[in-house]
Amino acid sequence: MKKRARVIYNPTSGRELIKKNLADVLQILENAGYVTSAHATTPEAGDAKREAELAVADGYDLVVAAGGDGTINEVINGIAEQPSRPKVGIIPTGTTNDFARALHVPRDVIKATEIIAAGQSVAMDIGKANDTYFINIGGGGRLTELTYDVPSKLKTMLGQLAYYLKGIEMLPSFKATKVKIEYDDGFFEGEAMFFLLGLTNSIGGFEKIAPDAKLDDGKFSLIVVKKVNLPEFIRLITLAIRGDHIKEPNVIYVKSEKVVVTSEEKMLINLDGELGGETPMTFQNLNQHIEFFANVEEIPASDLDVKYEEQFTIDQ
Structure with missing residues (x-):
């Protein structure tokens, strides 16, 4: 049975880069073995979070957050509480993209999607602030x-x-x-x-x-x-x-x-x-709480607590 991927994207982020390249993004993921679908977020507060919660409830194997750090944050808030959490890919199109920078995921939409398709992932810490x-x-x-x-x-x-x-x-x-x-x-x-x-x-x-x-x-x-x-x-x-x-x-x-x-x-x-x-x-x-796709060859060993061979996995 094929794996399923849900792309949750901010259509206005980064001068609408995701919106303009969405067909190519979905095709790259399809070629990597995923059955894909997408959701464009609305200005309504918490829309990306609710969509991520639905993706988890529907059993998606992969959730892709496409947008700035705020969009990625909302998606994570929809996933983090769940006992069974899908892997997460990011396509950064925000202003600073701090999290993508740490994972060495480029701002180029197609190259970022190709990193997800390559299948290498790392279990990352996330923070909890009261209930957020x-x-x-x-x-x-x-x-x-x-x-x-x-x-x-x-x-x-x-x-x-x-x-x-x-x-x-x-x-x-x-x-x-x-x-x-x-x-x-x-x-x-x-x-x-x-x-x-x-x-x-x-x-x-x-x-x-x-x-x-x-x-x-x-x-x-x-x-x-x-x-x-x-x-x-x-x-x-x-x-x-x-x-x-x-x-x-x-x-x-x-x-x-x-x-x-x-x-x-x-x-x-x-x-x-x-x-x-x-x-x-x-x-x-929350130690190693969610697994993110990353450009693993570019992450310095000093940025990780777990040895390279133990930490990175490749989906087949």
Whole structure:
């Protein structure tokens, strides 16, 4: 019996690249042995999540999430709770595509589909924040609000530059928040500019912010930037882009399986670039929870906790 694949795609993402190439995407998957079908997401909140839930209930072997990190996040939220989870392929057409970058999946629609068709996959950690799942990053603080403060039209026109421009605009408003952040080996209590939880080493398009992040070790890379003045804050951000921030006295950088964040004032939580609620929030790493198709030859051994021969599988 042939395997079945369900493609859930955002028709407006990446200047409608998926929509324009959908026939070719389905043909490549058909040639790889799948019976295929597709669903175009609507602007209605949670549409991709509901469609992924239906795909699991219908017994699909493969679910392909095509769009930006937000679309992939929704699809994962429709799959993660299920006791039997299909493998997941991604076709990235968003602004930053952090998760695809970690899996070394190219932005070219056809090449990304060919990686899925090649059949190599890796079991990846995902995060759970209270009752919501995320695949790449969780965080809180004014800086992390950038991704949902940037209008969609501006992201479409300017891509990642839109985030930089918005960040410059927001710089004067950055301020610290009084928080308590508990992690496996300790806690921080005081004022912080922001905190980040990375599941991969690619955050906001930069690959050195969580330099030793692994895709499958069951731990977050936790970064906390303590209260600093504006010039020092700008200096730390510059260091972070180069990966030179982790030993700074105003930065906490640790690995942790579980993180609990509480705050006296309202702190919004960013999950994969979308608004994910507010504190209090408990973050839990779910070790090797979902299997994703990836460009396995390009993933450095240092990004993985499990040996190459044990971790990667090839479907026949």
